[in-house]
Amino acid sequence: MTPLEARLAALAAAGETIAYGQIARDLGWTMAQLTSSLETLMEADAxxxxxxxxxxxxxxxxxxxxxxxxxxxxxxxLGRPTDDPAAFTEAERTALHLCANIPG
Known part of the structure; x- marks a missing residue:
């Protein structure tokens, strides 16, 4: 698990979000590094x-x-419907919070 994946797993388990700049600073990354890594994670998740x-x-x-x-x-x-950004984001975050808190 990469440092980014570990941080996102902790956020999901805690039911929290974070600003892009804050997580980039925390990881010691540039925004370009963060963006690239996030796109790669999105492809893997899809x-x-x-x-x-x-x-x-x-x-x-x-x-x-x-x-x-x-x-x-x-x-x-990646084929996900984003017509309603707020509803899409809420659904994704809810699913992440639930997944993180269900023992596997």
């Missing part, structure tokens, strides 16, 4: 039929705490 772990990230100044537009663009490219 291939496995799992909720997008990248949904746990949010724009720092977003009043609705939604992910950045690139998240929705990538999700749409």
């Amino acid at each position: 291939a496995a039929g799992k909720p997008f772990r990248a949904a746990l990230l949010r724009q720092r100044l977003s009043p609705d705490r939604l992910p950045a537009p690139g998240f929705f663009q990538k999700a749409a490219e």
Whole structure:
């Protein structure tokens, strides 16, 4: 498990989100490194039929705490319906929180 995956798993288990800049700083990564890693994770999640772990990230100044537009663009490219960004994000986050708290 990569440091990013471990951090996202902890966020899912705690039912929390984090701003892109904060997780990049925490990991010592550039935003380009973070973006690339998130896109790779989204591709893996889509291939496995799992909720997008990248949904746990949010724009720092977003009043609705939604992910950045690139998240929705990538999700749409991967075949997920993003017509209602707020509902899509909520569904992804709920699924992640549930998965993280069900013993496997």
